[in-house]
Amino acid sequence: MSESMLPHQTLREIEAPGWTRSSRGWPVTCLDAAVNGVGEDFTDPGYWVRQVRSPVRCGDAVRTLAGLGVGGCVEVGPDAVLTPMAEPGLGEGTQVVALHRRDRTSTAALLSGLGEIRPAGTHVDWNALLDGPGTVDLPTYAFQHQPYWLDEVPGASVVGKKAEAFWEAARAGEVSAAAEALRLPAESSLADIVAALAAEAAAVSEPGVPDAAESVVDPAARLRERLAGAPDEEWYDIVLDAVRPEVAAVLALPSTDDLDVHAELLDLGFSSLMAVELRNRLGEITGIEVPPALVYDYPSAQDVAKFLHNVLTS
Incomplete structure (x- = not known):
């Protein structure tokens, strides 16, 4: 009985006069106030007492954020417990990142989290984090005898399919096939061939052209x-x-x-x-x-x- 009463005793002490308010000048939006439509003062110690005693309304808070048009959220806490719950409620395309995770060290979780939000358009002051540019000594490590060579992949062609077929026929000495590849008569002049190859190269450089080499594959x-x-x-x-x-x-x-x-x-x-x-x-x-x-x-x-x-x- 005495143990179960300890939290309530602590909360009563917080509610008692003598506790001061301090926001440290942080720009904070109180989710509870946004959900309830009441302008509660989160610097009031009594506010946090009510947070402990009242039901958690995480779903309502997430829906409120979505309604406000929030495009991303960062969870700062002892573990990533809210991120999995917040992501479905915020909708597709909204980024939710946790800056502390139990499966990673604090430094690794923080830096990887900042690395995730930076490409999405959120500004990160790396100079403040890293104390400006400079050089550091890299740690040594035991050799793990694992290869790290990149697998060979076929490079994207810089010419279109017509030009590839033309050069293949040209190397084989097949004049008619080379002309047919460019859709030209067999008696075409050198100027006609150069013009056809130039048009093919221009088409390759334009996005959306069927013969263009795809740089991104779904x-x-x-x-x-x-x-x-x-x-x-x-x-x-x-x-x-x-x-x-x-x-x-x-x-x-x-x-x-x-x-x-x-x-x-x-x-x-x-x-x-x-x-x-x-x-x-x-x-x-x-x-x-x-x-x-x-x-x-x-x-x-x-x-x-x-x-x-x-x-x-x-």
């Missing part, structure tokens, strides 16, 4: 193309190969080889925030609406891949 479209071009018995393995790097990235594993696809994600250290991150990543690479409770309904990476496989091939 990952969802790429996955569906892989599935469409593979036999049915390989579809699950293709989906699992797509899921593995996303799970490993959320867990900050150095390699997908370190991921046990049979282990439950919660046992591997998944938090509610990490579950939201994985859902967003998988939604981006598959193009489907991934349920918020994905890691709870499908506990392992293998189970997640089976679920996505069924949706993608249904």
Whole structure:
């Protein structure tokens, strides 16, 4: 009985005269006041006593922020407990970032969070954070004997398909085929050929032209193309190969080889925030609406891949 009364005794002490108000000049919008439509003074100690005793209205506060047109939120607290709840309520396209997470060190969580909000258009005063530009000594580390060479990928062509076909025919000495590739008569002059090649090069440099080389490939479209071009018995393995790097990235594993696809994600250290991150990543690479409770309904990476496989091939 005495232990259960301690919080109430502490709250009564805070309500007692003698506690001062201080806002330190911070520009703060009181969510409780916005939700209730009452201009409460958050510098009043009694306000915080009511916050402890009254029900938590996180959903109402999030909806109020969405109604105010808030485009992003930053959670500053001991753990990322509000971020997973706030993101669905704020709607698609709204960025919610936690600056402290239990699965990362304080410095890593802060810097990665600032790194996330900066590309979205939020100003970050890096000079204030890093005390101006300068050089630092990099720490040494033990060699892990892992290759870090980038995989070879075919480079984007600087010419269009017509020009590629022309040069292929020209190297083979096929005059008629070279002219046909540019849609020119076989007796065309050098000036006609140069003009056709120049027009093809100009078309490649213009966005939206069908023959232009695509610099950005939609990952969802790429996955569906892989599935469409593979036999049915390989579809699950293709989906699992797509899921593995996303799970490993959320867990900050150095390699997908370190991921046990049979282990439950919660046992591997998944938090509610990490579950939201994985859902967003998988939604981006598959193009489907991934349920918020994905890691709870499908506990392992293998189970997640089976679920996505069924949706993608249904």
